[in-house]
Amino acid sequence: MRTRxxxxxxxxxxxxxxxxxxxxxxxxxxxxxxxxxxxxxxxxQTLVKKIPPYVSIVGLFVNATADEISAVLQAVPLDILQLHGDETPLQCQHIAAVTHRRWYKAIQVKPDLDLIEAISQYQQAGASAILLDAWHPELKGGTGHQFDWEKFPKLDIPIILAGGLKPENIEQAIHTTEAYAVDVSGGVESAKGIKDQQLIEQFMQGVQRGSAK
Known part of the structure; x- marks a missing residue:
């Protein structure tokens, strides 16, 4: 199956x-x-009008309340929630119950974190997937850093790889981790928030090559 x-x-x-x-x-x-x-x-609202069927719309939230997320959902038809802050498994469950949306949890891979235990807790709370990102003491994602891909776990829940991905390393990242999916932001930008069409194309070509082997 091709890496998403x-x-x-x-x-x-x-x-x-x-x-x-x-x-x-x-x-x-x-x-x-x-x-x-x-x-x-x-x-x-302007952006989602350009997204066709069969392409998922993911909303990224950091320590938002269920009411705050619900307010966004009333205006923007998000398919799935990416909870990227310090949300506990119980808080994630509450958000899911209020919003009636599937969700997955982003976990920063800290040096002293029991990764398997952390994933298990969110999986039991109902996560559809887990996103593993590089740890930064201040930033919540978009750091441009990567963690040790050799530590990438193989579990019975889809694991998404993020952190420091770019066209030059995506093929190797997929080979090393066998991740269900990959998530890129800064690696395909010419400036923060400004994507580069050529970099996006090169990144996706790398995803195809990485998935083919």
Missing amino acids: AKICGITRPQDIDAAIQAGADAIGLVFFEPSPRYVDIATA
């Missing part, structure tokens, strides 16, 4: 077009104001 790919942090309609044309499976919209890739409701 999400282009995250899109802020412009032309970048939606580039991602779709290159074969992306999912588009990520960031609803976290401190992020340079943040989109407001009006911008998100």
